[in-house]
Amino acid sequence: MIRIQGLSKYYDNVCAVDNFDLEVPGGQILGLLGPNGAGKTTILRILTGYISPTSGSLRIADMDPTEDPLPIKARVGYVPESIPLYRNMLVYDFFRYMIRVRRLSFYDSEAQIEKIAEMFSINEIMHKNIGELSKGYLQRVGLAHALLPDPDVLILDEPTSGLDPNQIQEIRSLIREMGREKTVLLSTHILSEAEATCDRITIVNKGQTVADGTPHELKGRAREGYSVTLELKYATFDQAQVLLRDVHGVENVLHLGEGEQSLKLRLECSGGDDPRERIYQAVKEKDWALLQMSPEVRSLEHIFKELTLEN
């Protein structure tokens, strides 16, 4: 549904997006995850046709938005981060205006407004001024307006920013509901959000893809950085190092410190199966006392930090 190849965007001499590639099949919820300033919003703005890329090719539903943007814009629903809706309009009037601007048929659109209002539970605020709405309702109205033309692609920039935990849950479930039929592309800097909402995550840093995969695959990569903390009694570091280095799956033995008659170690392990049983067997053969053995799985947060932090 969306295909981006070698996309770059420069603001004067500053590179916001650098040779970015992405392919999103239809019916997928893809999260663009990255720190602030990573280039996520720029990528989304290029996709919506709001800004033009400096170079690269872009296709949405097999059409090039830089050549003929209007047919693509008609098939894309977009909610910017700040949800800049017309605050002096009533919600209903705003929807009517969107319908007229999008040239949707009047009779179908009345039914569509009712359906959308029902879906987003905004019936009671349809005749309220947009400027008087709470952030949660404003976000719902923003999402509802994007869904009005029944678009093929939904683009959401930081859809839960500024919401309380209950509202975040509601918006996430609405996005998941929308994602059943539509291709959804959302940006976020919150990892748990991407994990909870998206079928696939692309981590972006400095305008480039640094990781891509399903949340499960990314977690799998995180497990590749598995380590085990050990506390042993009656053992010296040299003895423990010689013994444990040879255990299958252990790559490195690090000295963490000395306790009261005990030795603390960290064993860095390679991916694959869990080596704890083999570590236990090796320790048992030496008659050392095993005071503690705790696994440390590198979380997605660690991966995200490593990929997106400079130092």
Place this chain on the structure above:
Amino acid sequence: MFVMTAIWNKEFKDYFLTPIAYMVIAVFLVVVGWLFLSPFFIKGQATMRGFFQLLPVVFAFVVPALTMRLISEELHFGSYELLRTLPVTTGHIVWGKFLASVSVIAAMLLPTLVYGLCIDMLGDLDWGPVLGGYIGAVLLGGAYAAVGILASSLTRNQIIAFILGAAVCFLLAYLNRMVFFLPQGIQGVVEYMGAGSHFENISRGVLDTRDVIYFLSIIFLGLQGTKMILESKE
């Protein structure tokens, strides 16, 4: 066309959802009424020429006050991003907003027809020049509105948009009176560029095609400039 009409309709309604239109129209009617009617009875002539002569200067601050928010407000609140991601062109946006402001100017001129009706009761008013004057007034308002929209597209700050627009409109209004210190060779050209001299003919009741073309050119240049500025932001 349909999209432009939707924008025109929305923008026209917006004027009356906020106090802007009411305030500007009230100020316009008070100022014009005072300045026109004060010397009217002294002159003792059944004509609206004095009213039309006031318009280039009065419009120079009234029209930019109407147009200052049209684009700068959208840029300031970010709704321009939303608008540009809808299936609309910059042409739809610029023309829709322009026609909305011209409609408000026409609505603002409407109550001044009362002057004509009153004068007609007091004396024998020739409605031909009055009609020509109103057509010219809408053209002048349109030209100033195009300048105001151009100024509004240059900044996110409405006050700056107003000052810029008003400054250019005043310049256009008074350009024909400022040419005396210029070399004689270019005086004619500069005088032609001012709106004042073109509107003088109209206020006398003469609707010359050269004047009409002048105002249409200002409208075209203003709106084309706005389109270019908005497109350059993308």
